[in-house]
Amino acid sequence: MESKRSRDHSTPAPRLIIVGECDVKLWSLSAAERHRRAFAQVDVIAATDNAMLGTSAIVAVRADYLLGPDLVAAIAARPGVILTLANGKLAVAAHVAGEAVESVLELIRAGTIDSTTRVPSGMNLIGPRELGSTYDIRLRKRATPLLLSYADTPLDVLEEKTFGAAYKGATDFVTKWCWPRPARWATRWAAARSISPNSVTTASLVLVFLAMWLFATGHFIVAIPVAWAMTFLDTVDGKLARVTLTSSAWGNIYDHGIDLIHPPFWWWAWYLGVQPIATANVVPVIELALWIILGGYVIGRLLELVFMTTFKMQTHIWRPIDFYFRTITARRNPNLAILTITTLAGYPDVGFVAVALWTVVSLIFHGVRLVQAAIVHARGGHVVSWLMQED
Numbered sequence: 001m002e003s004k005r006s007r008d009h010s011t012p013a014p015r016l017i018i019v020g021e022c023d024v025k026l027w028s029l030s031a032a033e034r035h036r037r038a039f040a041q042v043d044v045i046a047a048t049d050n051a052m053l054g055t056s057a058i059v060a061v062r063a064d065y066l067l068g069p070d071l072v073a074a075i076a077a078r079p080g081v082i083l084t085l086a087n088g089k090l091a092v093a094a095h096v097a098g099e100a101v102e103s104v105l106e107l108i109r110a111g112t113i114d115s116t117t118r119v120p121s122g123m124n125l126i127g128p129r130e131l132g133s134t135y136d137i138r139l140r141k142r143a144t145p146l147l148l149s150y151a152d153t154p155l156d157v158l159e160e161k162t163f164g165a166a167y168k169g170a171t172d173f174v175t176k177w178c179w180p181r182p183a184r185w186a187t188r189w190a191a192a193r194s195i196s197p198n199s200v201t202t203a204s205l206v207l208v209f210l211a212m213w214l215f216a217t218g219h220f221i222v223a224i225p226v227a228w229a230m231t232f233l234d235t236v237d238g239k240l241a242r243v244t245l246t247s248s249a250w251g252n253i254y255d256h257g258i259d260l261i262h263p264p265f266w267w268w269a270w271y272l273g274v275q276p277i278a279t280a281n282v283v284p285v286i287e288l289a290l291w292i293i294l295g296g297y298v299i300g301r302l303l304e305l306v307f308m309t310t311f312k313m314q315t316h317i318w319r320p321i322d323f324y325f326r327t328i329t330a331r332r333n334p335n336l337a338i339l340t341i342t343t344l345a346g347y348p349d350v351g352f353v354a355v356a357l358w359t360v361v362s363l364i365f366h367g368v369r370l371v372q373a374a375i376v377h378a379r380g381g382h383v384v385s386w387l388m389q390e391d
Contacts, residue, residue, distance in 0.1 A: 014057035014076065014095060015047040019108045022064040024150040026158050027191045027243045031063050031150055037245035038069065042076040057097035060108045065092045066158060068146025068165055070132040081126050082107070085147060088125045089113050092147065096123065141169020142387050163187065166242035169387070170316040172334055173327040179235045186236045187243060197241035198248075201255050204233035208262045215269035218277060220343045224336075227266070231333055234259065260301075263332045267293045270339065270352060278349040286349065289356035296330065296359035303366045311373060315366060317385040322369060330355070330362035 016039045022031035029037070036046045044059050059076055061067065067075075067083075075083055075095050082104065083093040091113055096104040100120035107117065119125065132145030146165055148158060163184045168175070190200060207230035214223030237255055241247040271290045278286050307315040316326040328334050335355045342351025373383045 012056065013043045013045065014059045014079075014097070016044045017047055017058050017060045017105065018063050019060055019105065020063045022150050024064075024155065024158075026066070026150075026155065026162065027188070028194070029191075029244060031066070034066070034245065035061055035063070038067065038072045039076065041069075041245065041247070042073050044076045057095065058101055058105075059093065059095050060105055061093040062091075062108060062111070064150045066146065066148045066150060066153075066162070067093065068132070068143075068162075070143065071128055071145050071147060074131045074133070078131070080122055081124050081131065082119070083131055083147070084113065084125050084127060088127070091125075094123070096120070141167075159184070159188070162243050163239060166239045170314070170323050170326045172329075172331055174231065174333040174337065175235055176327060179232060183232065183235045183239055186232075187240045190236065190240050191244050195240070197237045197244075197246055198251050198254060200233055200237040200240060201251070201258065204230050204237065205258055207233065208258065208266075212262075212265055212269045214273075215266060216272040218273035220270075220273065220339075220348050223273075224340050224343060227336055228340075231336065259332075263335075264294050264297050266332070267297075267335070267352075267355070270348075274349045274352055279347075282349040282353060285353060289353045292356040293335075293352075293359050296356075296363050300330065300359075300363055300366060303363070303370055307366075307370055307373065311377070311383040313383075313385050315369060315373075317387055318369065318373060318383065319386050323386070325365060329365070330359040334358070 016036065018032050018035050024031055026034065039046070039059060039061075047058070057079060061075075071083065071093075075081060075093055079095045079097055081095055082091050084091055090111055091107050094104045094108055100123060103118070103120045104123060107113070107119070110117075113119070113125070128145040128147040133143070143165060146161060148161065150158070153161075163180075167180065207226055211223050211227040211230060214220075214226060234255070237251075241251055268290065271286065275286060304315050307313075307318075311318075316322050316329075335358070338354050338358060339348065339351040342348060342354060377383050
């Protein structure tokens with residue numbers, strides 16, 4: 001179920017109070033700094049002086065607990081709730097205003113809730129699954145609300161959970177199954193050295209141009225590792241931004257702009273490099289293959305745009321078949337995998353034609369799915385993601 005709540009911007013934003021202390025560092029961030037960054041993303045700024053609070057609204061959160069982004073957004077948007085664990089016996093965070101502020105702060109400091117605990121009037125005890133969301137529309141996946149104790153959870157598990165939470169659900173097979181382990185290591189290494197996500201994106205952009213030049217000059221064996229290194233950094237930059245809570249509007253534009261623009265230039269460069277060495281059987285169709293790949297890329301993106309505009313969701317998350325086809329559809333990484341295999345076999349020209357054929361197959365699939373969705377909608381049905389439906 002998707003959470004529909006967002007903070008009401010017509011009212012003053014609550015202030016953040018971090019209760020207690022915690023000396024654990026996750027992704028090179030202290031627990032308090034992680035809370036400050038997480039809540040700042042939903043316009044809840046840490047109070048610098050308790051005296052300034054008065055009876056204004058606050059969000060109080062224990063320093064020794066990790067809250068996932070969905071819970072942070074949900075509690076910031078919902079006054080009058082106390083987030084609990086252990087079947088309502090442990091208070092972790094709260095959003096409160098007015099005369100109840102002090103008593104709720106005392107409750108958060110005490111932590112435990114029992115039969116003798118007086119819960120202020122108007123405050124509701126609520127668990128993470130009821131407050132948060134089990135569907136992450138931004139990352140296109142089901143996601144259990146993340147609420148973990150720093151003290152009771154090993155650091156490796158905290159890292160694993162937060163890194164997994166930063167990963168997209170619907171993506172290609174390389175990103176989904178090959179990159180997670182090395183990307184987690186690289187993300188940890190970059191976070192420890194305060195390397196910004198945009199710096200990683202810039203490094204990937206350098207590799208975009210280097211791979212393009214190597215493709216165009218026919219140095220395919222050298223170019224392929226460079227291209228794969230670029231795709232790896234393209235995975236790392238987004239994960240680094242999410243786990244260190246340093247995502248920005250410019251970073252999003254920078255990263256996704258590169259992702260959107262560079263693939264056609266890679267395929268054009270591959271065409272330039274492979275044309276002089278193409279075998280006699282491939283020469284008659286290699287230019288046609290180029291136009292199929294380039295045109296197919298544009299048409300494929302347009303089909304996705306039409307689906308998104310019409311049905312308010314990405315085509316890849318409509319039904320399970322769309323979700324799993326996303327792992328192999330004719331995008332950069334699956335295409336690069338085809339080119340890698342055929343080049344290592346000694347046939348980079350045949351690989352180029354194979355990419356063109358796979359582009360046609362992928363276009364047919366997405367075109368048919370768009371028509372099917374339109375038919376469902378025309379008949380009065382609802383086109384909604386299977387990820388939003390309860391088991």
